[in-house]
Amino acid sequence: MINKTVKNAHEAVADIPSNCMLMMGGFGLTGIPENCISALLEKDITDLTIVSNNAGVDDFGIGLLLKKRMVKKMISSYVGENAEFERQLLSGELEVDLIPQGTLAERVRAGGAGIPAFFTPAGVGTEVAEGKECREFDGKMYLLESWLKADFSIVKAWKGDTAGNLIYKGTARNLNPIMATAGKICIAEVEELVEAGELDPNQIHTPGIYVQRIFQGENYEKRIEQRTVSK
Amino acid sequence: MLTKDQIAQRIAKEVKNGQYINLGIGIPTLVANYIPDKLEVVLQSENGLLGIGPFPTEDQIDPDLINAGKQTVTMAKGSSLFNSAESFSMIRGGHVHLTILGAMEVSENGDISNWKIPGKMVKGMGGAMDLVASADNIIVAMQHCSRSGESKLLPDCSLPITGIRCVKKIVTDLAVLEISPDGGFILKERAPGVSVEEIKSKTAGKLIIEGEIPEMIFE
Numbered sequence: 014m015i016n017k018t019v020k021n022a023h024e025a026v027a028d029i030p031s032n033c034m035l036m037m038g039g040f041g042l043t044g045i046p047e048n049c050i051s052a053l054l055e056k057d058i059t060d061l062t063i064v065s066n067n068a069g070v071d072d073f074g075i076g077l078l079l080k081k082r083m084v085k086k087m088i089s090s091y092v093g094e095n096a097e098f099e100r101q102l103l104s105g106e107l108e109v110d111l112i113p114q115g116t117l118a119e120r121v122r123a124g125g126a127g128i129p130a131f132f133t134p135a136g137v138g139t140e141v142a143e144g145k146e147c148r149e150f151d152g153k154m155y156l157l158e159s160w161l162k163a164d165f166s167i168v169k170a171w172k173g174d175t176a177g178n179l180i181y182k183g184t185a186r187n188l189n190p191i192m193a194t195a196g197k198i199c200i201a202e203v204e205e206l207v208e209a210g211e212l213d214p215n216q217i218h219t220p221g222i223y224v225q226r227i228f229q230g231e232n233y234e235k236r237i238e239q240r241t242v243s244k
Numbered sequence: 245m246l247t248k249d250q251i252a253q254r255i256a257k258e259v260k261n262g263q264y265i266n267l268g269i270g271i272p273t274l275v276a277n278y279i280p281d282k283l284e285v286v287l288q289s290e291n292g293l294l295g296i297g298p299f300p301t302e303d304q305i306d307p308d309l310i311n312a313g314k315q316t317v318t319m320a321k322g323s324s325l326f327n328s329a330e331s332f333s334m335i336r337g338g339h340v341h342l343t344i345l346g347a348m349e350v351s352e353n354g355d356i357s358n359w360k361i362p363g364k365m366v367k368g369m370g371g372a373m374d375l376v377a378s379a380d381n382i383i384v385a386m387q388h389c390s391r392s393g394e395s396k397l398l399p400d401c402s403l404p405i406t407g408i409r410c411v412k413k414i415v416t417d418l419a420v421l422e423i424s425p426d427g428g429f430i431l432k433e434r435a436p437g438v439s440v441e442e443i444k445s446k447t448a449g450k451l452i453i454e455g456e457i458p459e460m461i462f463e
Contacts, residue, residue: 040291040292040310040314040328041291041310041314042307042314043291043307043308043309043310043314044308066328089368090368090369090370090371091367091368091369091370092366092367092368093367093368094314099366102366103363103366109366111366111368111369112369113369113370113371113372113373113374114290114328114332114369114370114371114374115290115328115331115332115335115336115371115373115374116373116374117328118327118328118329118331118332119329119332121329122329133336133374133377134336134374134377134378135336135373135374135377135378136373136377137377137407137408138355138405138407138408138409139373139404139405139406139407139408140404140405141369141373171308181325182308183293183306183308183309183325184289184291184292184293184308184309184310184311184325185308186292186325186326186327187291187292187327187328188327188328189327190327191327191328191329218327235307235308236307237305237307237310237316238310238314239310239313239314239315239316240305240316241299241300241315241316241317242299242300242301242302242305242316243298243299243300243301
């Protein structure tokens, strides 16, 4: 079995240069690659384009990369909850592509699956459709959307093995499995790394073929955005 | 005038046994509190959960388990987890039976605006555009008028649109209305104590009134 293990987050992100395209898994702050974000923060790189459903909060997640002005462009579906993001966007310092969440997910999936484009109903008749081909199928209009691929995709899983097989937990799965497929290099950080053969093949969510580097992360904070309890 | 909880309570009467339902953020989330126990329904959360359970107790909180509003949740019996592409396959593929969401504006032909105020609010559409473009049955929960007193039921939306010709029904603090296939808000029910005249004066789009308009009934 090919061993994909690297020592830690620093080694995993060492060759990520300025001006490249990154995908980062996570929905809100759930399932984000906390260790790799910390390691990126210590690097002297700028002008990143980041594909991520959200942009973190002011002092956690991708929000930290924004604050350090490392990001040129965000490709996201929902960026509320981040005042610094909104400031950079309204002042024109940051470029942003806001796209429907399902379109974002499918564009990433298509990128990993070798499908250059697809038609979707999301955004027909809205500003999302501007400049895009619109076509009718069975009496309904659809928009042509293209695949998304990245130089690096960085994902977070619950368990992984040295062969790069991954298992996610709860809704921390979100965009992680599809992003794993759409990066030229996929870096996976996991809470628990085991030897190949120790995970049940029936339970694998991301087969190791998609993953180039894997390491066991540490000190996961797993910050909660909306702590809601029943009365 | 209805409270937010009463709007949710009225919308819950639209829920049918066996439905898979996506509830948006805000008033729609409250609908879950009023679905009768005798109905078997499954709530979908577009971040990757079918079968949203109640909010957790303090010792049940799991940071790896949230809903689309990023609130901590639990899983109902028989729930399942999946990735975001799969989640929107369910939505676009028409497998979700009912979508309930909030709006800033609705037009008389069923267009909805709820994602952007140019120059003011840039949060993004999240999953709203996929949901409204795909669902056969969309109910909007909102206040009839904005905080400044402007009608939110318009001939045409003034804000950037989320989806066209998609809303079927609207429940506001004043009324239940349906979108006519030929355009116009058909007044179906009044909130207790609210007159047809008041609803008329607060609806900027075409209002269709046929016969006696009953008051809403709350059990």
